[in-house]
Amino acid sequence: MSKVAAYASEARHQQQIVEQHTNLVKRIAHHMVARLPANVQVDDLIQAGMIGLLEASKNFQTGKGASFETFAGIRIRGAMLDEIRRGDWAPRSVHRNSRMLAEAVRQVENETGRDARDHEVAEKLGIPLDEYHQILNDVSSGRIIGIEDLGVSEDVIVTGSQDATHNEPFAEVEQKAFQRALAESIRGLPERESLVLSLYYDEELNLKEIGQILDVSESRVSQIHSQAMVRLKGRMRSWTD
Numbered sequence: 001m002s003k004v005a006a007y008a009s010e011a012r013h014q015q016q017i018v019e020q021h022t023n024l025v026k027r028i029a030h031h032m033v034a035r036l037p038a039n040v041q042v043d044d045l046i047q048a049g050m051i052g053l054l055e056a057s058k059n060f061q062t063g064k065g066a067s068f069e070t071f072a073g074i075r076i077r078g079a080m081l082d083e084i085r086r087g088d089w090a091p092r093s094v095h096r097n098s099r100m101l102a103e104a105v106r107q108v109e110n111e112t113g114r115d116a117r118d119h120e121v122a123e124k125l126g127i128p129l130d131e132y133h134q135i136l137n138d139v140s141s142g143r144i145i146g147i148e149d150l151g152v153s154e155d156v157i158v159t160g161s162q163d164a165t166h167n168e169p170f171a172e173v174e175q176k177a178f179q180r181a182l183a184e185s186i187r188g189l190p191e192r193e194s195l196v197l198s199l200y201y202d203e204e205l206n207l208k209e210i211g212q213i214l215d216v217s218e219s220r221v222s223q224i225h226s227q228a229m230v231r232l233k234g235r236m237r238s239w240t241d
Helices: 003-020 022-033 042-059 068-086 092-112 118-125 129-142 169-187 191-202 207-214 218-235
Strands: none
Touching: 003 022, 003 042, 022 042, 022 068, 042 068, 092 118, 092 129, 092 218, 118 129, 129 218, 169 191, 169 218, 191 207, 191 218, 207 218
């Protein structure tokens, strides 16, 4: 087979892969946009996700222990998050409040030796409980708060040529230790917060669907999710600072 024919065959193969997984891009985009401000367009996320899917089709290697859909899902989310971060709409106050909440939760939990309750965090901040919940809503709607914000790489699954830690054994050990510490922190979350994270990240349900399961409003699910991430940020501070 000539180089031209081989190139054409590979291009057709990649096009078939992209066509077969277009719905995966759309599903991830709609899942992600459900917790973003209204000015974020799902079409923009889909466009970025399609680029991630195309890159995945070029870089995927069989025999690495992961299916193409799993590999592509990571690349697609990463491309969408990159697009969101390039157009970060959040005012500085949102980022500041996120850090403030995490620090207050950390202090309360250090003082009490147990999970911080909403009213205790509000008291620590010197604000009414309603205002605390409003800040949680603002932080949640102002920007994505996700596991990736704690320092977890989007590229958990990498191909051989992309393995940045191949010659850095210490970095690999450190990353594994971080993952263990994060997993332990997640297991230590209050039951409802842990359930929301599981339904959102593992089951890929949106906030409305989770609210139906928990019999609470969509805004309350958003608050619980934000509270969980704020709590994790406080507990993982020694790793993320």
